[in-house]
Amino acid sequence: MKTVLYTIALIISFIVGFTSCEMKKELTGGIKPVDPDEVPSDPKVAGVLDLKLNLQPESDTPETKAKADVAATVDINDFGVQIIDSTGTVVKTFDSYREYQETKELLLRKGKYTIRASWGELYEAAFDAPYFIGDTLCEIEPGVVSTIKTNCMLQNAKVNVEYNDDFLKVFKDDYSVVVTNGAGVLTLDKEEQRVAYFRSDENINLIISSTTHKGLDIVSKHKIEKAAPNALYNIILGIDVSVDSVIDQLVKPGITVDITMHTRDTVINIEAPTLPPDPDDGTDEPGGAISITGNGLDSPLEMTDAEATAGSVPVKVTIKASAGLKNVVVKIVAPALEAILGPENPFDLLNLTPTMTGILDGVGLVRPKEGDTEYTLDVTSMMKMLGGAGTYKFEVNVTDKAGNSLPKTLTIIIK
Structure with missing residues (x-):
C-alpha cells in the first residue's frame, strides 16, 4: 500500500511540474546566462523567460484589402521586444523577435516584469503607418522556465472612404474629405489609395468638401465618437436627394454618411452626427x-x-x-x-x-x-x-x- 501511495505522489508531482513551469538545471550548478561572459546564476535567485508572440489579425473589408496596406505585410518576427522590471527599467532589449529566438536562454532575476513587443511608430495621423503593441505582465520564479504568451494588436483606428454611384454622378472630381482627430489631419481625395491611420480613443471629425456639376459648393461636417483601436471605419458617402433633381434643377444636395465599424469579431453600423458650422x-x-x-x-x-x-x-x-x-x-x-x-x-x-x-x-x-x-x-x-x-x-x-x-x-x- 505504501508503495502505491508513493507512486501516486510521484505522478502528481510530475503533472504539477509540467502544467505550470518546467524545473531546469537545479542539479547542474546553475542556469546558463544569455551573455557568455557572465557567471552562471544560482537557480535559487533566477529563472528563464520563454516568450511566445502572437499577432492578432486586423479588421478589413474587400475595399481595404484591395489597397496596398502595409499592415498586411507585417511579420511577427520583426517585432521589437523589451523586458521591463517592476521599477519601469528596461533590463533587456531585442531589436526583433527573431533576435530573441536566436538566444538560447533569457535569464532574469526573480521578480515581476512587463514583456512588451511592438512594431512601427504611433502617430496622431499618418498614411500607411500601422502601430502594433502587446504588453504582458509576468512573474519569474527561481530555477524555472516561465512560458509567456503576448498578443500584439493594432493600436490605431483605420479610416477608409468610398463614394456611391449617386455621389460620383452629382459631384466634380475635386471632392475631398479632411479627416482629423484634433492633433493630426489627413486629406483623402479621389486619387488617394493609401490607408489612413489615426491614434485611437480620440474623436475623429470629417469635413467633406465638394462641388456639384452645376457649381454648387457643399461642405458637410461629421464626427465619430472615440475611435476604437484595431477598428476599421468604412465610410460611404452619398446624397440625400435624387440625382435627377440635382442635375436637372439647381437643387443643393446634402451629403449622407454611412459608417460601418469593423472590429475583429463584430460589424457595427454607427452614427456620425452632422456638426454645425x-x-x-x-x-x-x-x-x-x-x-x-x-x-x-x-x-x-x-x-x-x-x-x-x-x-x-x-x-x-x-x-x-x-x-x-x-x-x-x-x-x-x-x-x-x-x-x-x-x-x-x-x-x-x-x-x-x-x-x-x-x-x-x-x-x-x-x-x-x-x-x-x-x-x-x-x-x-x-x-x-x-x-x-x-x-x-x-x-x-x-x-x-x-x-x-x-x-x-x-x-x-x-x-
Whole structure:
C-alpha cells in the first residue's frame, strides 16, 4: 500500500511540474546566462523567460484589402521586444523577435516584469503607418522556465472612404474629405489609395468638401465618437436627394454618411452626427458673409518632405465673401521664403507690386479679382519652396467690400 501511495505522489508531482513551469538545471550548478561572459546564476535567485508572440489579425473589408496596406505585410518576427522590471527599467532589449529566438536562454532575476513587443511608430495621423503593441505582465520564479504568451494588436483606428454611384454622378472630381482627430489631419481625395491611420480613443471629425456639376459648393461636417483601436471605419458617402433633381434643377444636395465599424469579431453600423458650422464660417446674409475653409486651418496639415517636393498633397483654402472681395492679405512665415520675399511679405493678392506679381506668376498662383465672391487660394506649388522639415504658416486676412474681415492661419508641418 505504501508503495502505491508513493507512486501516486510521484505522478502528481510530475503533472504539477509540467502544467505550470518546467524545473531546469537545479542539479547542474546553475542556469546558463544569455551573455557568455557572465557567471552562471544560482537557480535559487533566477529563472528563464520563454516568450511566445502572437499577432492578432486586423479588421478589413474587400475595399481595404484591395489597397496596398502595409499592415498586411507585417511579420511577427520583426517585432521589437523589451523586458521591463517592476521599477519601469528596461533590463533587456531585442531589436526583433527573431533576435530573441536566436538566444538560447533569457535569464532574469526573480521578480515581476512587463514583456512588451511592438512594431512601427504611433502617430496622431499618418498614411500607411500601422502601430502594433502587446504588453504582458509576468512573474519569474527561481530555477524555472516561465512560458509567456503576448498578443500584439493594432493600436490605431483605420479610416477608409468610398463614394456611391449617386455621389460620383452629382459631384466634380475635386471632392475631398479632411479627416482629423484634433492633433493630426489627413486629406483623402479621389486619387488617394493609401490607408489612413489615426491614434485611437480620440474623436475623429470629417469635413467633406465638394462641388456639384452645376457649381454648387457643399461642405458637410461629421464626427465619430472615440475611435476604437484595431477598428476599421468604412465610410460611404452619398446624397440625400435624387440625382435627377440635382442635375436637372439647381437643387443643393446634402451629403449622407454611412459608417460601418469593423472590429475583429463584430460589424457595427454607427452614427456620425452632422456638426454645425463653425461660428467664424460666416452666414449667407449679404454684407456679413466671409468664410475661409480648407485643410490646415483647424489643425496642422502634415506631409513628408518627399510629398512637399512632389506637390502630391493639395494645400488650398476656399474663401467666400458674399459682399465681394476687397483685400486678401497673405503673410508667409517660412524662413526660406521670407528671405526671398523680403519687404514684399506680407502681400495683398488684390493689390500686388510688379515684383510680387512676377514671383506669384512664376509659381503659377491663381489670384482673385476685386469683387469676386469666391476664391480658392491654392499654395500646393509653394510647398517645395518652404525649406524642408519644419512648421510653416500662411496667415490670411480677408476683407470684403462691406468692411467685414476674417483672419485665418494655414499651418503646414513637413516631416
